[in-house]
Amino acid sequence: MQVSKVMLRLFVVLIYGVMLCPLFFVVWLSFFKDAILYFPPSGYSLEWYANAWAHRSFAQGFVFSLQVAICASLVGVMVGVAAAIGIIRHPFKGKQAINTLLLSPLLMPGIVAGIAIYIFYIQAENLLDRDIVGTMTSLVLAHVCLTIPWTVRMVSASLHGIDPLIEEAARNLGASSMKVFWRVTLPLLRPAMVAAVLFSFIVSFENLEVSLSLVAPGSTTLPIAVMQYLEFNLDPTIAAVATVQIILLGSIMLITDRFIKLSQVV
Amino acid sequence: MANVSLINLKKQFDKSVAVADFSLEIEDGELVTFLGPSGCGKTTTLRMIAGFVAPTQGKVLIGGEDVTQVPPYKRNTGMVFQRYALFPHMTVSENIAFGLEMHKVPRAELEQRVKAALDMVQMTGFKDRYPRQLSGGQQQRVAIARALAIQPKVFLLDEPLSNLDAKLRQEVREEIRSLQQALGLTTVFVTHDQEEALAICDRMVIMHEGIVQQVGKPNDLYERPANLFVADFLGKMNFFKGRPRDHQTFMTDTGITFVAPDLMPATHCVGVRPERMSLSIQPQLENSIQAVVAVVAYLGPSIEVTLKAPGDQTILCHLPNTSAIDTQSLQTGAKVFVNYLARDGVLFSD
Numbered sequence: 085m086q087v088s089k090v091m092l093r094l095f096v097v098l099i100y101g102v103m104l105c106p107l108f109f110v111v112w113l114s115f116f117k118d119a120i121l122y123f124p125p126s127g128y129s130l131e132w133y134a135n136a137w138a139h140r141s142f143a144q145g146f147v148f149s150l151q152v153a154i155c156a157s158l159v160g161v162m163v164g165v166a167a168a169i170g171i172i173r174h175p176f177k178g179k180q181a182i183n184t185l186l187l188s189p190l191l192m193p194g195i196v197a198g199i200a201i202y203i204f205y206i207q208a209e210n211l212l213d214r215d216i217v218g219t220m221t222s223l224v225l226a227h228v229c230l231t232i233p234w235t236v237r238m239v240s241a242s243l244h245g246i247d248p249l250i251e252e253a254a255r256n257l258g259a260s261s262m263k264v265f266w267r268v269t270l271p272l273l274r275p276a277m278v279a280a281v282l283f284s285f286i287v288s289f290e291n292l293e294v295s296l297s298l299v300a301p302g303s304t305t306l307p308i309a310v311m312q313y314l315e316f317n318l319d320p321t322i323a324a325v326a327t328v329q330i331i332l333l334g335s336i337m338l339i340t341d342r343f344i345k346l347s348q349v350v
Numbered sequence: 351m352a353n354v355s356l357i358n359l360k361k362q363f364d365k366s367v368a369v370a371d372f373s374l375e376i377e378d379g380e381l382v383t384f385l386g387p388s389g390c391g392k393t394t395t396l397r398m399i400a401g402f403v404a405p406t407q408g409k410v411l412i413g414g415e416d417v418t419q420v421p422p423y424k425r426n427t428g429m430v431f432q433r434y435a436l437f438p439h440m441t442v443s444e445n446i447a448f449g450l451e452m453h454k455v456p457r458a459e460l461e462q463r464v465k466a467a468l469d470m471v472q473m474t475g476f477k478d479r480y481p482r483q484l485s486g487g488q489q490q491r492v493a494i495a496r497a498l499a500i501q502p503k504v505f506l507l508d509e510p511l512s513n514l515d516a517k518l519r520q521e522v523r524e525e526i527r528s529l530q531q532a533l534g535l536t537t538v539f540v541t542h543d544q545e546e547a548l549a550i551c552d553r554m555v556i557m558h559e560g561i562v563q564q565v566g567k568p569n570d571l572y573e574r575p576a577n578l579f580v581a582d583f584l585g586k587m588n589f590f591k592g593r594p595r596d597h598q599t600f601m602t603d604t605g606i607t608f609v610a611p612d613l614m615p616a617t618h619c620v621g622v623r624p625e626r627m628s629l630s631i632q633p634q635l636e637n638s639i640q641a642v643v644a645v646v647a648y649l650g651p652s653i654e655v656t657l658k659a660p661g662d663q664t665i666l667c668h669l670p671n672t673s674a675i676d677t678q679s680l681q682t683g684a685k686v687f688v689n690y691l692a693r694d695g696v697l698f699s700d
Contacts, residue, residue: 253435257496260423
């Protein structure tokens with residue numbers, strides 16, 4: 085009994101160790117003094133943070149990624165709610181097929197999806213005779229595709245847990261379908277929607293593969309800016325950028341968790 | 351309040367008929383229970399009155415007005431559900447106020463009516479709680495208040511007591527009945543519990559496989575069941591299958607003969623309620639059947655004795671648990687006579 089308990093603890097610690105190890109090293113590396121990495125470091129400094137700040141493409145990429153991620157996650161959650169209500173509440177033929185289709189972006193390699201979307205946009209450009217590739221709207225739409233599997237899944241799971249009788253009771257009390265949606269269904273879905281927005285935001289914010297073929301020169305996302313920097317430099321600036329990103333996303337999650345228990349939704 | 355007319359209602363889901371040709375007049379202020387085993391169509395009928403299910407055929411009239419095509423939110427029925435169905439994100443008062451807001455009741459009147467509804471079900475002290483902070487019985491009281499606050503034309507209850515424990519069930523049942531009578535509510539109460547149905551209603555409808563078996567007052571249905579299903583579903587009954595020998599005597603397939611009044615050639619079964627039978631060592635009353643005690647079950651208020659009569663006929667007998675009861679002779683294997691009055695036999699014909 086005692087031995088098995090100790091073993092279990094050890095196992096748990098090991099798993100957490102494996103999970104947190106990369107995070108720990110990224111943060112640690114960002115404070116190394118040397119431009120070329122080696123152990124042990126000759127000292128610690130904050131100069132890479134200053135360097136990241138000075139490097140304008142990071143700041144621009146950060147702002148652009150933020151804009152794209154906010155738009156994509158908001159649009160994505162709206163699509164997700166609509167799709168989930170259709171799938172869960174209204175039985176129809178081919179429902180399972182649509183459900184699978186909505187999850188398909190998860191199954192496709194990002195780079196393939198990116199190129200496919202790029203070709204689609206080019207065709208559309210030729211047809212409509214207007215700029216599509218490189219616009220923010222087109223990038224947001226591509227990211228919405230990526231977020232849909234998450235939003236549909238999370239909202240569906242939550243909607244599944246809402247007794248349809250509750251909506252029926254509202255109708256019985258005199259609420260039209262729209263009123264039922266606004267006053268009953270939507271408030272009950274709010275925790276799931278917040279979680280879906282958060283996940284979508286992260287999925288969009290850190291996406292590299294799909295964005296790669298869709299951004300225009302001069303307006304790149306943060307992950308692309310990081311990749312471009314890495315092509316010519318190998319100093320801890322990247323670690324500093326990553327640390328800032330980890331802290332930012334981590335705090336968003338912690339703040340959200342104060343209002344809505346994410347563990348209950350996800 | 352209003353009367354409700356159901357005219358030739360029919361509901362078909364794909365190929366299965368859930369409700370077949372249901373017609374009923376429910377009077378203003380009357381409480382009617384729909385009773386039947388699960389899947390008999392009672393809930394479907396209720397949902398057709400509420401408007402959640404569109405009938406395949408037939409009409410629903412509330413207060414003389416045809417509402418068959420009217421959506422549920424415009425029918426002004428107040429419904430109470432088995433699983434309470436309170437809004438989990440609203441407090442008790444907000445739950446009750448919801449219907450009033452939907453009906454655009456002015457603020458001042460709304461507050462008054464919420465208060466009155468809370469008083470009505472003795473939940474005033476809980477008005478700021480959320481449903482999850484209430485017990486099942488309290489939640490169902492709130493659901494009742496919520497349904498009645500909108501002053502519905504018809505009060506609909508779909509197995510409202512099924513999720514409550516036995517003691518609470520009776521308590522809430524009595525509250526529903528006294529509210530219904532005090533307010534003169536036209537009410538339909540769906541249940542699968544026969545005792546509940548008998549105790550609460552003015553009239554009851556017994557359904558089986560989508561078909562109405564019998565409509566009437568509780569004692570009519572219990573004393574004079576129209577068919578074997580009603581007799582068997584409502585309480586217990588001993589069935590003696592056979593054929594009449596003449597106008598007065600009936601002979602079972604197992605060879606027992608007894609007296610029964612007003613026999614008709616088509617009579618194929620005589621039923622006797624277990625509580626209308628008594629046991630004795632010597633034959634008594636007009637009808638006595640010799641039998642052997644098989645099982646004695648002590649039920650508290652009564653003692654249930656299962657006996658075997660010749661020809662493998664099983665007879666169930668309920669004896670009131672009085673101090674005079676002779677438990678000594680009620681031993682398995684004891685030979686006794688089962689006695690009952692001829693007029694207590696219920697005749698079933700084709």
